Amino acid sequence: xxxNMSTEINKMSPKKKIxxxxxxxxxxxxxxxxxxxxxxxxxxxxxxxxxxxxxxxLVRGGDLIKKMDWYDVRGWxxxxxxxxxxxxxxxxxxxxxxxxxxxxxxxxxxxxxxICGGDGSLTGADRFRAEWPSLxxxxxxxxxxxxxxVQAYKHLNIVGIVGSIDNDLSGTDATVGCYSALARICMCVxxxxxxxxxxxxxxxxxxxxxxxxxxxxMAGVATGADFIFIPEKPREDNWREEMCSVxxxxxxxxxxxxxxxxxxxxxxxxxxxxxxxxxxxLLADKDGLALDTRITTLGHVQRGxxxxxxxxxxxxxxxxxxxxxxLEATPETKTCFIAITENKIVRKPLMEAVLDTxxxxxxxxxxxxxxxxxxxxxxxxxxxxxxMMTTAGQIDHEKLLPEKERMKIGFINVGAPAGGxxxxxxxxxxxxxSRGHEPIAIHNGFAGFxxxxxxxxxxxxxxxxxxxxxxxxxxGGSEIGTNRELPSESxxxxxxxxIEQYQFDALFLIGGFEAFHAVSQLRKAREQYPxxxxxxxxxxxxxxxxxxxxxxxxxSDTCLNELVDYCxxxxxxxxxxxxxxxxxxxxxxxxxxxxxxxxxGVGASAVYLPEEGLSLDMLSEDxxxxxxxxxxxxxxxxxxxxxxxxxxxxxVYNAKLIADILRDEAHxxxxxxxxxxxxxxxxxxxxxxxxxxxVRLAIKCIQQLEKYGRNVHNRVKTDPMSASVIGIKGASxxxxxxxxxxxxxxxxxxxxPKAAFWLSMxxxxxILGGRPRHSLPE
Ligand code: ATP
Numbered sequence: 064x065x066x067n068m069s070t071e072i073n074k075m076s077p078k079k080k081i082x083x084x085x086x087x088x089x090x091x092x093x094x095x096x097x098x099x100x101x102x103x104x105x106x107x108x109x110x111x112x113x114x115x116x117x118x119x120x121l122v123r124g125g126d127l128i129k130k131m132d133w134y135d136v137r138g139w140x141x142x143x144x145x146x147x148x149x150x151x152x153x154x155x156x157x158x159x160x161x162x163x164x165x166x167x168x169x170x171x172x173x174x175x176x177x178i179c180g181g182d183g184s185l186t187g188a189d190r191f192r193a194e195w196p197s198l199x200x201x202x203x204x205x206x207x208x209x210x211x212x213v214q215a216y217k218h219l220n221i222v223g224i225v226g227s228i229d230n231d232l233s234g235t236d237a238t239v240g241c242y243s244a245l246a247r248i249c250m251c252v253x254x255x256x257x258x259x260x261x262x263x264x265x266x267x268x269x270x271x272x273x274x275x276x277x278x279x280x281m282a283g284v285a286t287g288a289d290f291i292f293i294p295e296k297p298r299e300d301n302w303r304e305e306m307c308s309v310x311x312x313x314x315x316x317x318x319x320x321x322x323x324x325x326x327x328x329x330x331x332x333x334x335x336x337x338x339x340x341x342x343x344x345l346l347a348d349k350d351g352l353a354l355d356t357r358i359t360t361l362g363h364v365q366r367g368x369x370x371x372x373x374x375x376x377x378x379x380x381x382x383x384x385x386x387x388x389x390l391e392a393t394p395e396t397k398t399c400f401i402a403i404t405e406n407k408i409v410r411k412p413l414m415e416a417v418l419d420t421x422x423x424x425x426x427x428x429x430x431x432x433x434x435x436x437x438x439x440x441x442x443x444x445x446x447x448x449x450x451m452m453t454t455a456g457q458i459d460h461e462k463l464l465p466e467k468e469r470m471k472i473g474f475i476n477v478g479a480p481a482g483g484x485x486x487x488x489x490x491x492x493x494x495x496x497s498r499g500h501e502p503i504a505i506h507n508g509f510a511g512f513x514x515x516x517x518x519x520x521x522x523x524x525x526x527x528x529x530x531x532x533x534x535x536x537x538x539g540g541s542e543i544g545t546n547r548e549l550p551s552e553s554x555x556x557x558x559x560x561x562i563e564q565y566q567f568d569a570l571f572l573i574g575g576f577e578a579f580h581a582v583s584q585l586r587k588a589r590e591q592y593p594x595x596x597x598x599x600x601x602x603x604x605x606x607x608x609x610x611x612x613x614x615x616x617x618x619s620d621t622c623l624n625e626l627v628d629y630c631x632x633x634x635x636x637x638x639x640x641x642x643x644x645x646x647x648x649x650x651x652x653x654x655x656x657x658x659x660x661x662x663x664g665v666g667a668s669a670v671y672l673p674e675e676g677l678s679l680d681m682l683s684e685d686x687x688x689x690x691x692x693x694x695x696x697x698x699x700x701x702x703x704x705x706x707x708x709x710x711x712x713x714x715v716y717n718a719k720l721i722a723d724i725l726r727d728e729a730h731x732x733x734x735x736x737x738x739x740x741x742x743x744x745x746x747x748x749x750x751x752x753x754x755x756x757x758v759r760l761a762i763k764c765i766q767q768l769e770k771y772g773r774n775v776h777n778r779v780k781t782d783p784m785s786a787s788v789i790g791i792k793g794a795s796x797x798x799x800x801x802x803x804x805x806x807x808x809x810x811x812x813x814x815x816p817k818a819a820f821w822l823s824m825x826x827x828x829x830i831l832g833g834r835p836r837h838s839l840p841e
Pocket of ligand 1: 086087088089118150151152153154155156157180181182183184185186187188190226227228229
């Protein structure tokens, strides 16, 4: 071809050899990153390489840099740690080490490097990239490589993914592995609580985090601990006195257990280390609280084990994004890392994040604790405030509102139970009490409300008992009871009269699509019933995640963990017996969200959704594909295969029928079975993410109601925001008027939002699962 054309092609042709490495401390989800990068790279027509043992592999070269095949990463989603190894590499701190690393990369023809590690690893990466031109110059000038050899590698293309259990990198809300570590911690604290309560003991639980208190803070929020110590925010006053008085206050309320969570790097405001032993001695002091106190140091169990659903999702989406970033990079592109802000995967400049992270450590060192807090993401300081609000136990008179601004707020759960509902109620109640509002429990939804009079066991309307509510942080189900009935079914007039009779100033609803529908009905009935002209807000909570106005509902994370866990176990049994495909039916109503996300987390071979439907053509294509896969399989596939089908994906095909069709078609080459996890999907103990988000969002909801104050009927009538839904949308947390959602964003017949933000993830499930591209049914 003419020269200009070939340069054009060169410019457009993607980088061909992409290497992936894990470095620093291992974290759950790293294998999912490697799987996603390897498969996405291959899918994009590139060669994928793994560098084993972190930077050590780059420096030593040889066998430690390996080309990867599509099937080399089968089953990696459910494996803990990192299967390509990680190491602390001293040589890479030195220029000589980095010089050898550069040479090895060029000799292997590697154009781009994706590094998954903590801030140290990413600092190393940035240094490597900054030095790259001079490293090449040196390699040529010393004759180790020729000018021709280095010609094609003038620009080092590096992309970072933050893999760390500490969640210590600035610029991203979560790092791959942090929610898994948090899940382990919360599980341990939940277990400890039972024994603490039985013996009326105190426990000091030490968690990881030398410079970052994220794990300790979030564990405190999720478990409703009595007191926490984190490096970024030492207590203002004398921490000894403060802790003792808080614990004493809680004991006076009647609490039988005391849990104090302390980060490894906890400091007092003078920068002195606070140790678990000091805390224990204080709690046990005979002249003071004299509590029977034990220390539990969680240590490496926090790193261990398989990744939770969220980490698998994060790892997979970030791996895919990293490969895209590599392919789109030009010599001018700044080195980036892949971050997440609320619910949005974004590319950000690597160096700024590394510098900000270092600034946090410096700020802590120089005892500039406000500076340290400011450098953490917004969620961190918000959660800190949430923790303080929900556990204080003491009334801070300065925070109380003037008498006339205090509101009577009705709390009501609507629809099926979902993980985090109780945590949300608890946080809302705690916040109300701290401001002087009167939180009232409406038991068993609108049905309970309408029929609670007399001896009816259906419901009750009564103030909360804080001692009882305080124990709800980690409880599953709905303690105040929930019901699917809509206000129209209970009788709108009855509901309106009851609101008037109880003189509610506001309503706080927690629930799924029925709750959304209920708020919509209440809003519409305002014309007719003036007593409904009070502010009301909905915190979405449903495993189906189908509430308009949000991309995330409480309970959906818990549900995904259950599903991923179920599928992992089933896949294992499938591979242990014989070659088997499991067809698993998920809940979700007419929303394919959980089926898709579970598919992402377990690496499903196919996912069938109501949004896409299921045709005979699709099914036969998938059957044919599976037959091919099993025919080619020479035993390298260790894990079984999973197909997920949402309960309402098709009127004709269900899990059993698909499993039967597969079995019949397989002619003995493989087996197939159906599995229906059913209500197990609601989960037992809610996930820490659901609990933490419940706390944060519930407080925001009450603050939203509080903006209106009392006796604002006229204002409420004309203000669309007075009936709203809180949601996480992309990178922000927002309230949206229910009216706008009803009219513009709701697919009423299908009971879901019109736009499914997650549909693009379905494509990723298909790509990484190796599913052939289909044409969807009309
Ligand atoms: P964790 O969050 O688990 O601590 P990390 O990535 O921060 O993970 P480190 O031990 O700090 O872990 O770094 C991992 C490796 O990255 C080091 O062993 C070293 O090879 C390389 N590295 C770290 N910092 C630098 C640096 N400033 N210059 C060059 N290489 C570095």
